[in-house]
Amino acid sequence: MPIDYSKWDKLELSDDSDIEVHPNVDKKSFIKWKQQSIHEARAKRNHDIANLETQISMYSHLNKRVDKLLSSVDDQSLAEKDNVTKFLNANFDKTEKPQGPNVDPEIPPFNEMVEDLFEQLEGDAKKQGLNPRDGSVIRSFVLGHRSRIDKVTVEAKQKLQELYKEKELHISSDDIKTGFDSGFMNRKANEEEEKKAADLQKVAVANGSKTTSDVPLPAPQLQFIEYGDDVMKLAPDTEEFGSLSVGDFKASEHFLLKHMQIISEQQKDALMMKAFEYQMQDEPKHAYQVIHQSELMGYVREIYNTKKIPFLHVGQMTEVIQLFFKRVIYNSANPAGKKSFLESVQSKFDHVKNRVKIIQQEQEQEGVETIQLKSLDESTELEVNLPNFESPNPEDKKKVEAFSKLPEKMKDAIKTKNLDNVNAVFAEIPIEEAESYLDLINEAEIIGVKALLENEEDFKHLQDEYRNQGRFEELTLEERSQEKQQAQPQEAVNTSDTVD
The missing domain is CATH 1.20.58.610 (Cdc37, Hsp90 binding domain)
Structure with missing residues (x-):
């Protein structure tokens, strides 16, 4: 039976241990901020859902009262506040008010909200030069207000559905249900706890104040500025x-x-x-x-x-x-x-x-990237050679010309014939400048290779090669050492002489 792993796509992880952050940002702090951002976004989503559910429920209760008034009361009675109040109290619970975790405990009951609406509509009629005692005028104003509530309700329901879908995309601990546990529930005790919770909910600390705006809603709650998508962003x-x-x-x-x-x-x-x-x-x-x-x-x-x-x-x-x-x-x-x-x-x-x-x-x-000269072969070393400044040979003159183009600091380092001094100058200059110096050094053939010969056989082999090239005079050992070798050819000689 194939296993469906798609449900894990909804997991919203807040621990990104392998995340790469800016070097100026402490990694642990960044992970903490991201965790906090996820939790706060989830809390805000749940908060918005609760608000919209309360709002839609409140509109439903208000619409029941308004619709019954319009269908049961004539125009003349609509213009009399006392008649409206008596009708509402006779047909609806005058103490009923909106309930919810984010509702202002001081919010007025539904009947009082409708009464406040009629007072407001009378004021609107006066501002437009109409007779507030004319029931037909009040009825038209009520119908206009009723259509606006319907429009807001539709928008609220659409937004609520979007939040429901967004919530379904993420799994949180609130969504985890116990599958195979069993237990005993004291129904009577549970009902008492629910009643206590409802009582506490009514007196919960919340923001807002009584309002008589066009659409009678609980006062909107202010939110702190939080940029969840960019923790470094400043307002x-x-x-x-x-x-x-x-x-x-x-x-x-x-x-x-x-x-x-x-x-x-x-x-x-x-x-x-x-x-x-x-x-x-x-x-x-x-x-x-x-x-x-x-x-x-x-x-x-x-x-x-x-x-x-x-x-x-x-x-x-x-x-x-x-x-x-x-x-x-x-x-x-x-x-x-x-x-x-x-x-x-x-x-x-x-x-x-x-x-x-x-x-x-x-x-x-x-x-900082630098150039350093070093031999990659353990059997050889790099050596520093100065060009022949006195030679009339055109090739030597080219080498001298290339050497003269180097800066004085590099020239002084080369004159010491110490590779470490040359590398020290390279370490102090940018890679682009160092590359230009290296081109001149190569042109002047300043850096050469010194071979390390570990035995007599290697020496004789190299000696024969140079003799064939007419350069034997450049590869002779010290005379005393050579005479000793000729006098005692039967002895094994273990040398590590360097040959230039």
Whole structure:
């Protein structure tokens, strides 16, 4: 039976141990950021699904009330607020209100929302110069509002279906179901727990306020700025915050109170990474500055995280910012908090400096390519030969001409006849320049090969070759050594003489 592995295509892994990152980015931090990005994207998706489900459910309840009003009440009664209120309370539960994890506990009941709508429509009629006491006018306004709700509902359902499909593409721990376990459930206790959970849900901390807008929705929740697709990306407001002076804490506090959405883990870390760029550009003052501002964001966000609110609650964040600056920064009676904060900034600044220093050293070692002269054959060595400056031979003159084109530093190294000195000059110059020097050296035949002969037989063989070429005089050994060899030919001689 073939095995279907397609279900594993839905796995969304957050640990990329083999990922390649920019040398300025710490690999462990990058993996942590990516893991966090996946989790936050998943949380946001679930959050959006819950909001849309609540929104669609709320529209359904409101439409029931509006439709029944339009079909059961005449025009004259529609223009009377008291009649509308009595009808709603007589036909629907006046305490029923939207339910959901992200719904403002202070949101008004459905009946009150409809009453507020009628008040708003009366105001709209006055603005257009129409009689708000004319029931037909109110009915036409209600029908127009009803069509807009239908349009928004269709769009919400389409978006919800897209989120459902996106959720199905990824497997998370929430999707794992136990297959073969059995157990006992106390139904009565379970019902009590559900009731408690529902009660707690009603009083859950959430953002928003009562509204009488054209479409009566719960107040939208603010979200922190998170660039999941680019962890290094900075929002313009974050960059501006990073440019504020280090000692001006009042300015930093006021800026954060006005731009709370930048206080996210991703923006804090991206601002910290900006310090590497400044330090690489030899701007330590700016590097320290952005680290300082990043730490302010980090301290505030750490305190806010203890509240376990998955979105930006303006009231709670305002309280956190003011509390941090009051008790940590401005607290002259107990300066330990501010001291600890500044020590943390200095520690991270030192880390950035050390890390940049290491990176620069690695780049210097790995990024420079040089030429070095070396023999690849163990039986030979390279030697440095000067051209014959006094020779009238045209070939020697060409060699002298090539030598004269070399820079003085290379000429001086060659005159020492030491290969190490020549290689030392090559090590100091770029590869392109070194190649041009090497062409001149080859033209002048400055670098030669010295053979190492390990026994007498090799020597005699080479000697015969040179004798045949009329160059025997260049290959004679010392006279004493040769006489000794002729006098004692029967003795085995083990030599390692070098022959030029």
